Amino acid sequence: MSILLSLDQGTTSSRAIVFDRFGTVLGSAQKEFQQYFPKPGWVEHDPQEIWSSQLQVAREAIAKAGIKLSQIAALGIANQRETTVVWDRFTGEPIYNAIVWQDRRTSDRCSELNQNHFEDKVKRKTGLTLDPYFCATKIEWILDHVSNARSRSENDELLFGTVDSWLMWNLTGGAIHATDVTNASRTMLWNLEKQEWDSELLERFRIPEAMMPRVSPSSSAFGKTAKELFGESIMIGGVAGDQQAALLGQNCNRPGLAKNTYGTGCFALMNIGDELVHSQSRLLTTAVCGGNGMGGFALEGSVFCGGSAVQWLRDGLGIIETAAEIETLASSVDDTGGVYVVPAFTGLGAPTWDPYARGTIVGITRGTSRAHIARATLEGIAFQVMDVLEAMIKETGTPLGELRVDGGAASNDLLMQIQADLLATSVVRSKLTEATAFGAAFLAGLTSNIWSSPEELYGIQEVDRIFEPQGNQILISERKETWALALQKSLGWDKAR
Numbered sequence: 001m002s003i004l005l006s007l008d009q010g011t012t013s014s015r016a017i018v019f020d021r022f023g024t025v026l027g028s029a030q031k032e033f034q035q036y037f038p039k040p041g042w043v044e045h046d047p048q049e050i051w052s053s054q055l056q057v058a059r060e061a062i063a064k065a066g067i068k069l070s071q072i073a074a075l076g077i078a079n080q081r082e083t084t085v086v087w088d089r090f091t092g093e094p095i096y097n098a099i100v101w102q103d104r105r106t107s108d109r110c111s112e113l114n115q116n117h118f119e120d121k122v123k124r125k126t127g128l129t130l131d132p133y134f135c136a137t138k139i140e141w142i143l144d145h146v147s148n149a150r151s152r153s154e155n156d157e158l159l160f161g162t163v164d165s166w167l168m169w170n171l172t173g174g175a176i177h178a179t180d181v182t183n184a185s186r187t188m189l190w191n192l193e194k195q196e197w198d199s200e201l202l203e204r205f206r207i208p209e210a211m212m213p214r215v216s217p218s219s220s221a222f223g224k225t226a227k228e229l230f231g232e233s234i235m236i237g238g239v240a241g242d243q244q245a246a247l248l249g250q251n252c253n254r255p256g257l258a259k260n261t262y263g264t265g266c267f268a269l270m271n272i273g274d275e276l277v278h279s280q281s282r283l284l285t286t287a288v289c290g291g292n293g294m295g296g297f298a299l300e301g302s303v304f305c306g307g308s309a310v311q312w313l314r315d316g317l318g319i320i321e322t323a324a325e326i327e328t329l330a331s332s333v334d335d336t337g338g339v340y341v342v343p344a345f346t347g348l349g350a351p352t353w354d355p356y357a358r359g360t361i362v363g364i365t366r367g368t369s370r371a372h373i374a375r376a377t378l379e380g381i382a383f384q385v386m387d388v389l390e391a392m393i394k395e396t397g398t399p400l401g402e403l404r405v406d407g408g409a410a411s412n413d414l415l416m417q418i419q420a421d422l423l424a425t426s427v428v429r430s431k432l433t434e435a436t437a438f439g440a441a442f443l444a445g446l447t448s449n450i451w452s453s454p455e456e457l458y459g460i461q462e463v464d465r466i467f468e469p470q471g472n473q474i475l476i477s478e479r480k481e482t483w484a485l486a487l488q489k490s491l492g493w494d495k496a497r
Contacts, residue, residue: 002450003067005075005234006441007054008434009163010242011083011100011264012311014053016061017437018072021450023460025434027065029057036097041104041346041494044097047085050163051170055229062230069230073448074237076440078245079163080264081186084138086149086211087166089159092174096146098163099138102265102304102346104494106137107355118204123278125201127185127192127285132347132355133302134188135162140205153208160211162186164239171236173226180218182244185287190215192276192287192297218244218289219443238443240289242436243267247298248289249439250404250430251457258392258400260385260419261436262409264311265349266303268388270396271296281391282351289443299395301350301388305359306381307409309343312359313377319370327412330375337372338363340486341380348384348490351391360490378415383483386422402426402466406435413467421471422480431464 003026008015015030031053036044062069082101087094099105110130113119119130128134139160143149152158161169162183168176184190184197189207191198197212216222218240224233240248243261247269250259255273260266271288274296278285284300305312310323320326344357361373393400402425409415410429420427432438445451 003065003071003073004441004444004450005058005062005072006437006444007058007075007077007167008242008437008440009050009054009077009079009167011080011102014050014057015437016054016057017434017441018061018065018067019438019441021445023432023438026067027061027063029060029064031057039105041107043100043102043346045083045100047087047094047098047166050098051167054167059230069232069234072234073450074235074444075225076238076442076444077164077167077236078240078242078436078440079167079183081162081183081241081243082134083163084135084142084160085163085166086139086142086158086160087169089157092169095149095158096142099142101133103138104132104347104355106132106141107347109137109140110355122188122201125191125198126188127276127278127297128188129282129284129353131353133349134186135160136188136201136205136207139207143206153211156208156210158211159213160207161213165213168222168236168239171225171229172223176223177213178216178222179213180216180220180239181287182218182241182289183239184215186241192285219446221447235448237445237447238440240440240443243269243300244286244288244298245439245443246406246436247271247439248442248454249432249435250406251454251461252404253454253457256396256398257404258389259404259406259435260389262306262381262405262407262415264306264308266306266381266385267300268385268392269298269300270392271298272396273297279395281395282353283388283391283395284350289439299392301391303381303384303388304346304349305343307407308345309341309377309381310409312343312345313374319374326374326378327414329371330378331414333369333371333375336376336379337368338365339368339372339376340483341373341376342486342490343377343380344490350388352487352491354491356492356494357490358493360486360493362486362489378412379418381409382415382418382422385419389423400425402428404428404430406430406433416467417470420467420469421476424469424473427467429464429467431462432460433464
């Protein structure tokens with residue numbers, strides 16, 4: 001058995017991919033699901049739709065691969081991180097919609113907590129900054145705002161999980177309530193140094209420890225799927241948050257190697273090895289895949305709006321019909337005509353960390369066209385990634401030799417060229433574009449002994465294209481300065497209204 005099933009549960013869609021041991025895609029399926037925006041800054045998903053869509057595409061991918069279930073050695077899960085689900089321990093029913101990582105409803109609560117410099121404690125214990133992005137204040141909000149939730153949690157009736165936990169609970173018929181170290185490290189409740197749920201933080205947020213899942217290494221035998229789901233049980237052999245899965249899938253298993261995933265958001269991670277380093281540049285310190293796979297830590301910077309900015313051009317402004325059209329439209333002009341787009345639709349992540357920032361377009365004139373706005377949107381994505389990576393370089397003192405890229409928007413050649421020009425370094429796109437899904441599959445393959453170590457990735461990865469810097473660095477420096485001014489315009493907007 002040398003075939004692996006990967007479940008890649010993302011922010012806007014659920015996907016499933018069947019891989020062989022060489023990284024070849026044998027079958028795949030994808031299904032988008034509903035996004036809910038109950039109030040400005042709020043983002044929710046229906047947990048049952050997450051589960052049903054993921055089960056549907058898993059079955060479809062297996063059917064398309066034309067394989068027998070007995071050929072599947074194990075399945076791996078990569079998931080959108082920080083998205084928070086609370087459900088009934090006995091019925092398995094969610095008590096509220098999943099609160100998505102992009103959600104900003106607990107901004108005021110985070111500000112209140114930080115009045116007493118609580119962020120310093122959070123940073124020291126968890127490697128994270130005090131922000132609505134993470135799970136702790138989301139769980140607290142659900143327990144405070146859903147009828148009887150607080151008392152039910154105290155009576156051990158409720159369970160919490162990130163999306164991987166929710167999927168495993170359903171995949172195993174409620175037999176497994178677990179997560180891996182990478183997802184645990186994104187909750188703002190996991191003590192990175194002690195490698196355990198932090199009792200002081202749980203008490204501060206009034207979250208019973210009995211709600212929390214068991215934490216295992218990313219490459220582990222978590223359990224087996226219920227037989228009735230696929231006809232035979234499949235071992236769940238690997239779990240990781242999508243960005244750590246992509247770090248492994250991009251073969252960044254040595255200190256100093258960095259990748260950026262261009263998905264709904266953009267997520268840059270740099271492997272820093274086994275030493276726990278607390279960033280002075282407002283970057284996050286997070287766990288990377290542990291167990292039989294690599295372990296240790298990474299510096300991370302999160303850009304909340306990446307591909308979702310392109311979706312906004314499509315669904316909000318209606319200036320493109322498909323996301324793929326943006327490259328053609330943006331390439332029809334030589335520059336942005338002085339326009340800058342700051343896609344801070346759900347606040348700004350690293351290194352700014354402003355939950356009250358909002359999307360901004362500056363520099364519009366009578367001559368501004370939809371092509372200028374399209375190009376400025378792509379530049380806005382690349383500028384944000386540049387800010388994160390420059391902070392990493394400053395933090396580590398290590399020049400960036402190359403940036404490895406993946407994710408849906410990495411297929412946009414213009415965006416990749418803009419990124420190479422802004423960073424003045426090579427941007428390397430792999431032929432294996434499904435780095436996140438393959439990272440999860442690789443973890444499962446390590447558990448099932450298809451591979452023996454991460455070094456075997458070297459024989460699988462092939463380069464699709466390398467984008468070398470081409471732009472005039474004097475002009476680019478000027479644009480960087482103007483970008484910094486545009487960024488300032490977006491800060492604190494929601495709070496100032």
